Amino acid sequence: MKPYPQWASELRRKYLRGEVFEFILHNNVHDQILYDGAFFLISDFLAQVLLKENKAFILHYNLTTGITLLKGSPKDLDFGTDHSVNAVGVSSRERQQLYRKKLAEAERPEQAFPLIERILFHNNGVAVLIDFAEMIAPAGEVNFLSEQDRASVISLQRWSMHPDLERKDNVIILITEQLSELSRKLLDNPKISAIEVPLPDREERKRLITFLDSDLEARSLEHFTDLSAGLKTTQIRVILRPHPVEDEEDRARLSFIRKLLKGTPDAEKRARMFAERTRGMSEEEIRFLLAPHGAPPSAAEEEDAERHEEIVNLFLKRKEELLEQECFGLVQFIRPDHGFEAVGGLPEVKRRLMRVAEHIKAGRKNRVPMGILFTGPMGTGKTFVAEAFAKASGLTTVKFKNFRSKWVGATEGNLERILSVVKAIGQVIIIIDEVDRAFGTSAGEGDGGTSSRVIARLKEFMSDTSNRGNVLFILMTNRPDKLDLDIKRAGRIDLKIPFFYAETPEGVEEVLLALIRRYGLKSSLEFPRDRETVSRRLIGYSNADLEAILISANNRIFDEGQETITAEALSEALADYLPSRDLKMLEYMELLAVFESSSRRLLPHKYANMSAAELQARLEFLSGTVR
Template identity: 25%
Template sequence: MDNISYNFFLQTGRVLNSLESSTILMTGNVHDYFYALKLKKYVPIIEFLKSSMSLNTNIIVTYKITGGIQFQNKNDAKLFSNAWEYWRYGKENAEEFQGLCRTAAGNITYSLELLKQMCICSMAVDENNNPILEKKLLIIIEGAESIIPATPVNQISDSDRVRLQICLDWFKDPDFVESKDAVILIAESKGLISPVISRLPHLGEIPIPAPNEEQRKHFIDWYNENQVKSYKVKLRGKKNELAQLTAGLSILALRRLLKNASHSRGELKSEDVMSEVKSFIERELGDIVEFKIPSHNLSDVIGCTKIKEYVKKKVVPRFKSIGKDSLPGAAICGPIGSGKTFFWEAVAAESGMIVLVLGKLRDKWFGESDVRLERLKRILYAFVNVLIFIDEADAQFSSLSAGEQHATEKRLQAGILSMMSDTKLRGKVKWLLLTARIDRLSHDMLRPGRPGSLVIPMFDPEENDRNEFLRWAIEPVLEKKLDQATINKISKLTEGYFAAMFSELRSELLAESKGKKLRQEEIETVIKDIVQPAVSRTRKYQTLCAKIYCNRRSLLPKDEKKEDWEAELLKLS
């Protein structure tokens, strides 16, 4: 089996070999499996690092709370033990150091201090000024978030305070910083470890991304090579199709999918793949993300003739594109009840993209905001073409300068804004913001290069579109054919109706009919009984905002001027 390269490992090698940093923090996809060429199998991150960094010039030491301090092999353990005894007593005797390691088991504070002293020992010289240890000491600490957690300094316990100070003294020690030795900390997120450590200027952070298409394909090939014939996964379509469909999955999640297919000894279907991707993303990001598969398309949309034509010609092709002509996003505005959500879910279905709906950002991201933001970013990097759908965007985001914003919320919004303009995500991720109050969105979000690249207004139906809504609402229950005279009469009764009102009318009529047809007089009675909601002033304000913020002339009324809209808006303010 051919080897697969990992950029994060190559970057780690460059940092260590150049002595750029003696302390490295690995974050991101740290709980996944990676292919170790020497072992010819997929293993956890710590085993991958041990195998890949195993050189004659290195002594690799690992530490985790449940496993204590461990050397990669007995020879290295004996070599270091002798160096320790020589450093302490001027003679070689491995027994004392081994006793210290046994004492450290289960004691985090003791273990950290011992690891720190091991680095001091590694840097020591004999009476002839020669190093007592020729090899480089590499210490890998797994689960750093449990050892030096991101608890505010004024709230940490005494034991955590001691551990934090040990690490701070260790990583800031000038001799250690200039030495050939190194410490690799492993944590899912930088935000999970103490900021006292994570903000050290010489700390090198190396993110581990979700597996890309090439890496997923490698695992699929490796998996099938290691199965007996009857358990090999039968792949439908092209050989690379499964690797493409599983974008966003970790290797462990992909393994679960393949294991399930092997167990059933059947063909792996695209529906099974999408179900696993959906499940994985929702597990990773919690209930702030919904993996949506729209059940309707533009042919199901009533009215909206002008906007449908524009979207089919100008928007859908640019959503589908992953090249330089792709659209970074769009902001959809218009009054409440104008059908924004239904229409743009149909557009998402028309484009054939994966749709992730972001919601509950304010409620759910406090406390875990940094971690979930990093998870979201990591997953998005793995996708080829995905649409981020944010409904009620004005409720999710506000101006970054807003005084009432919590610091965590500001950091969250700044992170989202950064992703919106990230050149690595350009063409791969499209952002779709829906709002009735576009004036409440941050101007940073509405600039070109972000969703502000295209601001599309959604207005109430007029003329033929309005007649289409009337037909849609009335024809299913009307006992006779709907003629123009009837349309004209009912049109007057429904003056001021908008998309949501027509939907409500259709529902009322279906409930009234109870499966039977209604006379025109009965329909008129139902219409007269409905009192329109007292939102006309609010909707007028929102319509004016949509007109003012729209940045495509072809989508605006031809005989109206922006100055008039602004003047009218001031009167309503």
């Protein structure tokens, strides 16, 4: 017998030991399961594989299809004292028809649950599979549940603790994607065991990819196995076994790809493969994937590497699209195009983050912080530096979007969905911008406790030591005072980095030159020659302000038919620029960042030499004027 998936083995073990006979399967329950060369939905796997040999009757129930008998005959079921079926003088054939009619008509829980209960209490060896259990016994305050919802919860509770059902060797399995959407009473019941069905692990993904494409060379197999972390079985099948080219749009795409690959080895085979796997992409996206430099490479020594890279790029793009859909658009994958070479100034910040990136690449997980806090006024480059760090570390990077919902339980469910995907991806950086708004101390006002539950779950996940070196949070805010204190403690946030506006001409110059390099601008600026007319006048401006002034100067010279930014053009753009700034608020944000900093070495000169008492006095003075 082939080994079962781990979750199935756990269910079987707990049942055979007599620990419980009612279970909740959750998380990746709408995926397919590859077992013994065939794909199964979870209910089919339970009925046709796990429970097939030791259960006489297997019933499947959900709200739309009602009760379906997956194993056993209706004529062999004992309905107890249901006299309408066991009536005297009714033939065996008529009785079977009546049973089938009764089973077919039981769609609503008020019809189905009494019937399921009679079957459970009057028959041995019965398995009941209840799909989409959250629709039958939903989460929520008891007072707001319908009468039938409450009755369903009571029935499921009572069945789990009834000794007669245990003696009859019966089992009840509830199937739901999110535990947070299921009644809390069921989750807290010690006689009901919740078992997570996880996303495929590495070995499962490797077996699946081998099954789908047995011709893959060893290097590609190992690479795709790693790249597919976080994907469901169905999603991996979509990428590796897409539908063949069949309609007019598909044929047009195939023709376009043939032109791109013309003259390269195996052009026709590769064109058909890419035509199948790029469905839904624009011609520009396809061109970027297959010929980012204008034409596909043809040098013999580069063939294998380039062809491998083509497929890897396509695989990554499809993976990101599928996972963003899986998370309902609540996360965004970030693929930075710049590293620390594009970051101007901040030498100590870059040094510390480069050290973390080196630990990540070297696999020294115990030296990687659990989380990093970026704090400081707006426009200081926090997001840009976070993306540069992601590039330097080489990790998959996702950004959390707003996953709050007005529906009961949906916010918690959204977070659980995101965290389960994140956990399965493997090594990943999670960026949460404006974290004070998402998880701040005032975020939960009037939401019935949703925010406190979400924050508690996030804190639990962030402090899970098994995530060290695998899941790295980068939280960004300009108001760290509004963050829950416990979320900032060591063990969740181990490195706190403050960001400030440039306070010296040299600092301004580094930012300006980095911006010029980033945008590929032509410039005649020379420092220190132009220091007095340009950089010294820009002290105290944010990085965003410097960028806006530089772009304005570039537009000015373009309108004049010139291509090179001069000190005069930059000076004129500065004179015309009106920054939107509240100086007291900006100083307040800087002082908040000072008090969060992990080290005085990260502070600019004007703050590094102030005593703690002086800093505190200034912060207290400002706090009364900026709230």
